[in-house]
Amino acid sequence: MGSLLMSAAKIRIFINGFGRIGRSAARIMIEDSSFELVGINDLYSYEQMAYLLKYDSIYGTLDYDINIQEDKLFIDNQIVKLFCEPNPENMNIKSLNVDVVLQCSGMFLTTESNFPWIKNGASKVIISTPVTDDTPMYILGVNHKEYKQEAIISNSSCSANAIVPIFQILDKYFGIQHAMMSMYHSYTSYQNLLDAKHYSKDIRRTRSATQNIIPLMSSAAETTAYFFPHLMEKLYAKSIRVPVASTTLYDLSIMLEGSYTKEEVNKRLEAEIKSTYKNILDTTNTPNESSDYIKNPHSAVINLPFTAIVGGNLLRVSAWQDNEYGYAQRLVDMAKVVQIAT
Numbered sequence: 001m002g003s004l005l006m007s008a009a010k011i012r013i014f015i016n017g018f019g020r021i022g023r024s025a026a027r028i029m030i031e032d033s034s035f036e037l038v039g040i041n042d043l044y045s046y047e048q049m050a051y052l053l054k055y056d057s058i059y060g061t062l063d064y065d066i067n068i069q070e071d072k073l074f075i076d077n078q079i080v081k082l083f084c085e086p087n088p089e090n091m092n093i094k095s096l097n098v099d100v101v102l103q104c105s106g107m108f109l110t111t112e113s114n115f116p117w118i119k120n121g122a123s124k125v126i127i128s129t130p131v132t133d134d135t136p137m138y139i140l141g142v143n144h145k146e147y148k149q150e151a152i153i154s155n156s157s158c159s160a161n162a163i164v165p166i167f168q169i170l171d172k173y174f175g176i177q178h179a180m181m182s183m184y185h186s187y188t189s190y191q192n193l194l195d196a197k198h199y200s201k202d203i204r205r206t207r208s209a210t211q212n213i214i215p216l217m218s219s220a221a222e223t224t225a226y227f228f229p230h231l232m233e234k235l236y237a238k239s240i241r242v243p244v245a246s247t248t249l250y251d252l253s254i255m256l257e258g259s260y261t262k263e264e265v266n267k268r269l270e271a272e273i274k275s276t277y278k279n280i281l282d283t284t285n286t287p288n289e290s291s292d293y294i295k296n297p298h299s300a301v302i303n304l305p306f307t308a309i310v311g312g313n314l315l316r317v318s319a320w321q322d323n324e325y326g327y328a329q330r331l332v333d334m335a336k337v338v339q340i341a342t
Contacts (some may be wrong), residue, residue: 017105
């Protein structure tokens, strides 16, 4: 049976939105003695919250006693206060002494909409998706050392966390002129299991995620350009949803400024990952498949044999990511960054 070490020095976390990312973050924090999960808010029953935390079709069953007593979730002996409140204005969480709110609802995408969390008792908020205003976005390994102690930030997207660190290496050492990014992405809960009506503007979302390969437009180009302003209008991204429940394969086609070989590029990638991006990026020479990267904690694992260069400057780089668990790991890591900076 798992055991949870309790300490006054723990980072006290509140999760708003207990879906795939929120529950993955909770699983990661349960195993990390740096954290104490003190509260969860979502708009479904507490019994289902407990059940879905304990049992997961992709990540398996947690080795902890998990049960509900009224509005409290017990994880072994740890008590987590539960809420079912749509409006953060109505949530006074001062008694929980919250250090960081992980905003995992997919809603509240501006500083203004997240300010009630600060007003009602939290010290910091990290939004688990790109924002729609000028809220600063940070990515671990890219610009997290520039964090200016803002109360509300974004951890950007799963795709940006995978792509941007790779681009940072390539742009620094080889120069990126422009790029096209294809993401062979596992289906998400926003898609339909069967053909049915959908509220998206993209009519292809009406089709069954388990039966089809579905190409969708992606915001990854705009999100990536946030970190590389000189590449604005020079990036294109497409998300190709495939019938698997987890992991994404990134296929990045990049026009470099000079002429290089595959060996030069791979050597630089390996060196930089070992020296600067340890535990953030990784590389592999093993001929693995998507399921081999389930629960992989890295932002991306570059598949070195798939690196290719045509004409000396048209580069292809491929990388794997568990787009839920790997991203949730970065979200948890960012909570440490903002708390240490306090």
